[in-house]
Structures are given as structure tokens and as C-alpha cells.
Amino acid sequence: MKKYSVLTVILAFVLILTACGQSSGNSEKNQTLTVGASAVPHAEILKKAVPLLKKKGIDLKVKVFQDYVLPNKALASKQLDANYFQHIPYLDLYNKQHNTDLVNAGKIHIEPFGIYSKKYTDVSKIKDGATVQISNNKSEQGRILLLLQSKGLVKIKTGVDPVSATLKDIDNIKHLKFLQPIDPAILPKAYEHSAADLYAINTNYALQAKLDPKEDALILEGASSPYANIIAVRKGDQNKKAIKELVNVLHSKTIQDFITKKYKGAVLPVSE
Incomplete structure (x- = not known):
């Protein structure tokens, strides 16, 4: 009986270690962040941010949309974690018309109209x-x-x-x-x-x-336009670490230099 008791304890100990190892492995996996975006320039900018976010433990997935309605529908229904295609006046109007509560998580760039x-x-x-x-x-x-x-x-x-x-x-x-x-x-x-x-x-x-x-x-339009394009999220998600990391990366010198060089003034970076 004693022999079996020792084996039982050893087996239980092994199972606990295995479970701890699996838990540790899961915590080390990168978090996936799915962001909806217009093809140009939004998706192009996000794709440039992929390796920067990878270093921070975030796998950025970019879903391209061709219109201005579906990205907000997808965000409101939790198919997306965020979207990047619109300015605040458009977001405010969308919220009013569709009774949604999407919010601005950060201004990224201006597209002079x-x-x-x-x-x-x-x-x-x-x-x-x-x-x-x-x-x-x-x-x-x-x-x-x-x-x-x-x-x-x-x-x-x-x-x-x-x-x-x-x-x-x-x-x-x-x-x-x-x-x-x-x-x-x-x-x-x-x-x-x-x-x-x-x-x-x-x-x-x-x-x-x-x-x-x-x-x-x-x-x-000039650079002083109030129509900066933003990262939009569901209310409350603007405080999530992954969203803040996304905005910080998009405000980084690497991304701002990319915007300036690629679009030659057609798109202007915003760092606030």
C-alpha cells in the first residue's frame, strides 16, 4: 500500500508540473489583435507595424475593407478588436445613427482632402x-x-x-x-x-x-485639419494594453517616418 501511495504522490506531482508548464506556455503566446482597415493607406501602415508589435508580444492581423460602413459593424459585433479608417466626425455620426458606443483610442494621421x-x-x-x-x-x-x-x-x-x-x-x-x-x-x-x-x-x-x-x-486641405484618422475601439477597450501598444507603435518614429517617406505629403502623421 505504501508503494502505491508513493507512486500516487509522484504521479500527482508530475501532473501538477505539466499543468504549470502548459499554463506558462500559454501565457508566453503572443496576443492576437485583429484590426479592420481601408486598403490605402491604413492597411499599408498597419502592415508596417506588424514586426514592431511582434516584438511586444502582439500578433497584428489586418482585415481590409472597401467601404466605410462594414468596419464599424464588424467592430461593434466584436468581429474586430479595433478599426482604422475614419475620422472623429464620421465616428460620431455613425454612433448617433446606429446607437453604438465606439470611441477614439488615438489619432494617427491626416489625409488632406x-x-x-x-x-x-x-x-x-x-x-x-x-x-x-x-x-x-x-x-x-x-x-x-x-x-x-x-x-x-x-x-x-x-x-x-x-x-x-x-x-x-x-x-x-x-x-x-x-x-x-x-x-x-x-x-x-x-x-x-x-x-x-x-x-x-x-x-x-x-x-x-x-x-x-x-x-x-x-x-x-492643410495639416491643421480636424479630420485626423483614428484607431476606433469599443468603449472601455481604449484602456487595454494591446490597444495602447498599437497606438504607441503607430506614433513611433519608425511608422511616422514611413508615412512621411511613402506618401510624400498626401498623408501626414499625427503624434498625439
Whole structure:
């Protein structure tokens, strides 16, 4: 009996050591962080961050989206840990319209928004009644109007917050004709056909279409824009260590230098 008791104790001890070893092994495994992103420049920037996060014990998985709606749906339904494609005015509008509670975990970059034209190379030559094609993204209307206002083409009415301004909130100085809004993803293709005089195109879609905002845009937003692109997460997750590490890496000199060198001013890094 004594012999069996000793064997039992030894066997139990071995099992405990094995369990401890397995627990230790699991704790050393890298944490997986799945982030949804637009193809350009967001996914490109994230892929550059993969090896940097690997060193911090985080396996970054990037899921590419081609629109502005599905990434937030996927985040809200916990298919993603974070997403990276939008600015705060868009996020605020999405939360309001869909009763979600997604939050900003950190500003990463600005994509200076552009107004493009195949018919005009000089803003001063734009004729009265010129046509303007904008997207159906309502959160961008104020941004577009600010650009047009910067060149004296419209004036946002006194007392209206420019960020939330709509087409109803302007004095239309040049009597611009705003065409039926279309999906932002197809604006570059519409621009190629050039049915309108002016096209307001998001920089990520402009870059995908091989447009160079600094060279091709008739009017280009400056670096002081309030429309910085952010890492968005579910409320409370902004305090998670992996999310903070992600934001810190995207603010690192390595990533900021990459953004500056690759996009040559079409995308501007933000370090706050």
C-alpha cells in the first residue's frame, strides 16, 4: 500500500508540473489583435507595424475593407478588436445613427482632402454655376464646404459649426450646382469620366486610383485639419494594453517616418 501511495504522490506531482508548464506556455503566446482597415493607406501602415508589435508580444492581423460602413459593424459585433479608417466626425455620426458606443483610442494621421478637376487648373477660372460631385458621406459635407469656402466659392453661414455644416448652411456665392451624392469609393472612377466640373475625393480612394493629391488636387486641405484618422475601439477597450501598444507603435518614429517617406505629403502623421 505504501508503494502505491508513493507512486500516487509522484504521479500527482508530475501532473501538477505539466499543468504549470502548459499554463506558462500559454501565457508566453503572443496576443492576437485583429484590426479592420481601408486598403490605402491604413492597411499599408498597419502592415508596417506588424514586426514592431511582434516584438511586444502582439500578433497584428489586418482585415481590409472597401467601404466605410462594414468596419464599424464588424467592430461593434466584436468581429474586430479595433478599426482604422475614419475620422472623429464620421465616428460620431455613425454612433448617433446606429446607437453604438465606439470611441477614439488615438489619432494617427491626416489625409488632406482634395477637390479635383479635369476642367480647371486655376480656382479663379471656375465659372458661375459650376457642377460639384460630392459623396453620400454626410460627415464629409462640412469638410468639403470648408475647402470651397477657403477659395471663396461658398460661405458657411455665421453661427454654423463648419464640421457639421450641410449644403443648406451656405451662401452659394458662385451658384455651384451640387450633383446627387454618390458612394465615396466610386468617386475616382466618376472623376475619370469627368461629367462634373469639380470632384471632392477622399485621399485614401484618390491614392488607390493612383492620384497624387499634392500634384492633382485643385484645392487641398492643410495639416491643421480636424479630420485626423483614428484607431476606433469599443468603449472601455481604449484602456487595454494591446490597444495602447498599437497606438504607441503607430506614433513611433519608425511608422511616422514611413508615412512621411511613402506618401510624400498626401498623408501626414499625427503624434498625439
